[in-house]
Amino acid sequence: MDEQMQELTAARMSIIRYAHGFMDSMSLKCVVELGIPDILRKNAKPITLQDLAAALPLPAVNMAASKERNTKEIFGEILSKCGSGLFEGIGSIVDVGGGNGEAAKEIVKEFPSIKCTVFDLPQMMKNNSEKRSEVEWVERDMFNSVPRADAIILKYILHDWNDEKCMKILQQCKEAIPVGGKVIIVEMVIDIDQEMDMYPVLVSDMLIMVGLGGKQRTREEWEKLIHDAGYSKCKITPFLPLASLIEAYP
Ligand SMILES: C[S@@+](CC[C@H](N)C(=O)[O-])C[C@H]1O[C@@H](n2cnc3c(N)ncnc32)[C@H](O)[C@@H]1O
Numbered sequence: 001m002d003e004q005m006q007e008l009t010a011a012r013m014s015i016i017r018y019a020h021g022f023m024d025s026m027s028l029k030c031v032v033e034l035g036i037p038d039i040l041r042k043n044a045k046p047i048t049l050q051d052l053a054a055a056l057p058l059p060a061v062n063m064a065a066s067k068e069r070n071t072k073e074i075f076g077e078i079l080s081k082c083g084s085g086l087f088e089g090i091g092s093i094v095d096v097g098g099g100n101g102e103a104a105k106e107i108v109k110e111f112p113s114i115k116c117t118v119f120d121l122p123q124m125m126k127n128n129s130e131k132r133s134e135v136e137w138v139e140r141d142m143f144n145s146v147p148r149a150d151a152i153i154l155k156y157i158l159h160d161w162n163d164e165k166c167m168k169i170l171q172q173c174k175e176a177i178p179v180g181g182k183v184i185i186v187e188m189v190i191d192i193d194q195e196m197d198m199y200p201v202l203v204s205d206m207l208i209m210v211g212l213g214g215k216q217r218t219r220e221e222w223e224k225l226i227h228d229a230g231y232s233k234c235k236i237t238p239f240l241p242l243a244s245l246i247e248a249y250p
Pocket residue numbers: 065066067068069096097098099100119120121124140141142143154155156157160
């Protein structure tokens with residue numbers, strides 16, 4: 001890692017640490033309010049997370065999330081790490097859960113010959129005042145079907161969902177691409193073997209788990225999920241701290 005990247009890594013870690021700093025005290029408050037100390041004391045021996053969760057009076061939480069990320073920076077890094085070969089032979093792309101279309105606009109700017117479609121829920125599209133004409137906009141639910149394309153992008157989508165829902169999304173995407181196509185996933189890959197500051201990883205994992213029922217995944221979990229969804233292989237390329245490119249092939 002060169003000096004500039006080391007600085008960027010440290011800066012990103014600090015931002016996540018400060019932005020989520022409230023989680024420590026909030027977690028402690030929740031632990032007390034949920035009666036976890038009492039449950040542990042009554043159990044009198046070590047308890048599994050599943051058993052602990054089952055003993056908690058937790059209501060179902062359904063929180064809609066729409067997170068803006070620095071797409072320009074992310075795509076710049078992806079292209080500099082993976083080169084333009086990432087989109088070789090690709091004539092059309094659908095950005096599933098593409099939100100405000102930032103990623104699609106960046107791709108079209110860099111590769112004007114690629115036909116890009118932003119695909120999202122109608123309620124998301126309704127709030128989007130910047131629907132520019134260089135990309136196509138499709139309103140639908142990814143659990144029903146995904147428009148056909150040579151490649152599908154899933155950028156920060158799957159971490160919001162549990163394994164069962166992710167399998168469904170990945171299967172819909174597989175049906176939408178041809179044999180030579182691929183699904184391009186941008187996500188955090190937890191790598192405990194690397195010298196990684198685990199605090200921001202664990203905090204974001206907890207936020208996603210509590211708020212959405214999703215989770216951050218390790219390399220092994222990503223490989224298993226993609227394999228179980230029927231893909232023949234996948235390639236994982238880290239390109240920024242806490243962000244990797246996962247290419248899944250049918
Ligand atoms: C975390 S945001 C990611 C947005 C964008 N890909 C990014 O990287 O900034 C998740 C997106 O998935 C969309 N989404 C959630 N459920 C969906 C569904 N069932 N079908 C299509 N899009 C969905 C949301 O509206 C939102 O735009």
